Amino acid sequence: MFGQIRSRLMASARRPPSPRLWRACTSACRSFSEGRRFARAQDATAAVEFALVAAPFLALVFAILETALVFFAGQSLEAAASDTARLIMTGQAQTAGYSQSDFKTAVCNYLSGGLFNCANGVYVDVETYSTFTAINTAPPIVNGQLNTANMNYIPGGPGDIVVVRLYYQWPIYVSMFSDNLSNLTGNQRLLVATSVFRNEPYGG
Secondary structure: OHHHHHHHHHHHHHOOOOHHHHHHHHHHHHHHHHHHHHHHOOOOHHHHHHHHHHHHHHHHHHHHHHHHHHHHHHHHHHHHHHHHHHHHHOOHHHHOOOOHHHHHHHHHHHOOOOOOOHHHHEEEEEEEEOOOOOOOOOOOEEOOEEOOOOOOEOOOOOOOEEEEEEEEEEEOOOOOOOOOOOOEOOOEEEEEEEEEEEOOOOOO
């Protein structure tokens, strides 16, 4: 009995596999070989990696450039406020009878160069206070918008405390994160330049 079983097993081992089994094995081996070649292929690796990082990288570069431009614009506005405020501090604006429009023209002459839309975008507010502690430093923002209703031009006289403020709504184009540069509605940032001083005794 055991001899018969052994003879059958040996005959089965010597028998060639069926065509169906052979085709299945060949297909599986071919798929495995192709998978190994695909895993080893590195022809377009750089292109794929660049496509994955290009969008966030370019967005980060533009955000850095825009942040630098906003700070540069803010410093330019501060320089304009400091320089034109001397017209009031020394009494030149009062003696010449400057109006708010005349003073804004002096500001725009300082900001000439194309960085600002001064004629339609820069707002001037000149106020006089009795003491330095009475100065209101809150920005005039109401419901996310610049409120220009209470902006005046009061340059004061000799010895008066004067605050000169310049406002500009700078557009923000890159908004990568929820906490972006804009502090006004419509993706705009309010740039504020302030100069606080006491008028000189210019004798007028």
